[in-house]
Amino acid sequence: MPETLSPYPARVERLRNALPEKDALLILGEKNIRYLTGFAGSDGALMVGPDWLTLLVDGRYVTQARQEAVGAEVFEFRIRVEGIESVARRQKVGAVDFESQVLTVDEYLRLQEKLSGVTLRPLSGELQSLRAVKDEGEIGCIAEAARIASEALADVLAMVRPGVREKEIAVELEYRMQQTGAELAAFETIVASGPNAALPHATPGFRTIGPGDCVVIDYGAVSGGYHSDETCSYFVERADPRQREVYDRVKEAHDRAIRAIRAGVSCGEIDRIARTCLDEAGLGEYFSHGTGHGVGLDVHEGPRLARGREEILQAGMVVTVEPGVYLPGLWGVRIEDTVLVTDGGCRILTGSPKELTIL
Numbered sequence: 001m002p003e004t005l006s007p008y009p010a011r012v013e014r015l016r017n018a019l020p021e022k023d024a025l026l027i028l029g030e031k032n033i034r035y036l037t038g039f040a041g042s043d044g045a046l047m048v049g050p051d052w053l054t055l056l057v058d059g060r061y062v063t064q065a066r067q068e069a070v071g072a073e074v075f076e077f078r079i080r081v082e083g084i085e086s087v088a089r090r091q092k093v094g095a096v097d098f099e100s101q102v103l104t105v106d107e108y109l110r111l112q113e114k115l116s117g118v119t120l121r122p123l124s125g126e127l128q129s130l131r132a133v134k135d136e137g138e139i140g141c142i143a144e145a146a147r148i149a150s151e152a153l154a155d156v157l158a159m160v161r162p163g164v165r166e167k168e169i170a171v172e173l174e175y176r177m178q179q180t181g182a183e184l185a186a187f188e189t190i191v192a193s194g195p196n197a198a199l200p201h202a203t204p205g206f207r208t209i210g211p212g213d214c215v216v217i218d219y220g221a222v223s224g225g226y227h228s229d230e231t232c233s234y235f236v237e238r239a240d241p242r243q244r245e246v247y248d249r250v251k252e253a254h255d256r257a258i259r260a261i262r263a264g265v266s267c268g269e270i271d272r273i274a275r276t277c278l279d280e281a282g283l284g285e286y287f288s289h290g291t292g293h294g295v296g297l298d299v300h301e302g303p304r305l306a307r308g309r310e311e312i313l314q315a316g317m318v319v320t321v322e323p324g325v326y327l328p329g330l331w332g333v334r335i336e337d338t339v340l341v342t343d344g345g346c347r348i349l350t351g352s353p354k355e356l357t358i359l
């Protein structure tokens with residue numbers, strides 16, 4: 001891609017923002033490296049100086065790095081820590097801010113030994129904040145991932161009936177998503193039926209779906225490296241009054257939270273709105289996780305929509321809204337959409353219907 005059309009140099013510039021002359025940033029997270037350069041390999045290190053940018057990779061990735069990385073010199077290493085040392089010495093770096101959530105203690109100790117005289121400091125959340133606000137290209141990828149996923153779900157819904165196993169549906173859904181253009185499933189697809197639906201992160205197993213079950217399907221696709229995340233909950237053949245009541249309340253919590261989303265509102269406020277709706281119905285104790293999270297190159301990234309979070313939503317953030325009620329040993333319901341925050345509200349990117357549906 002010509003550098004002028006590429007989003008990467010501007011991202012690096014924003015990260016560099018007032019980087020002192022002799023400092024460097026050491027970026028190690030594979031998604032962060034991709035975000036800043038376009039290099040999509042699964043291993044490497046990116047060093048960012050005030051006026052230089054070096055992508056360090058091992059021999060497996062040299063060709064790919066030269067093809068994909070925009071604006072970065074490619075440096076081949078045999079041992080990562082030694083490569084970092086070479087670049088730091090060559091650039092006469094005095095301090096390195098490293099990604100403390102990614103560097104292992106082992107590598108940190110070796111780096112400390114190699115870079116004696118260089119100050120090592122943990123990098124705080126700058127990258128997380130940068131990545132939280134998406135540009136048009138990123139939003140397009142997430143919307144495309146969501147489109148592929150919903151289309152695949154529509155194709156497999158006929159399978160959700162008595163006698164079919166959870167795993168058969170999950171495998172078929174992942175197959176269809178990839179056949180329709182997904183690079184991968186966004187995460188291990190959840191198909192949870194009956195009492196398994198009371199586990200927010202159930203793994204699909206060999207349970208056979210029966211009449212009266214609630215079936216929670218939490219699924220997403222990856223397109224252009226970006227994820228979608230959506231959950232639909234269905235009832236099989238019938239829904240009893242309590243199931244309808246709980247479903248309607250979870251839907252109301254989801255709708256109220258979505259109506260409240262707009263630039264300028266805090267993440268904690270959105271969580272409070274969803275939680276209050278379930279509390280009012282005596283269901284608050286069964287809502288055991290946060291209301292949502294950012295989605296992008298990772299399926300879970302900043303910001304978090306959870307109790308007390310003061311971070312303010314900004315236009316361009318893409319977040320999920322996913323209230324749920326889980327009744328241990330019985331069943332559960334979750335309704336999740338991925339939405340784009342705008343100045344006046346939000347745009348829902350995930351397309352499957354969320355009205356109560358009996359299959």
Ligand code: GLY
Pocket residue numbers: 187218219229322336
């Ligand atoms: N699929 C994981 C989640 O909804 O957060």
Ligand code: MN
Pocket residue numbers: 218219229230231336
């Ligand atoms: Mn999900």
Ligand code: MN
Pocket residue numbers: 229293320322336
């Ligand atoms: Mn989610």
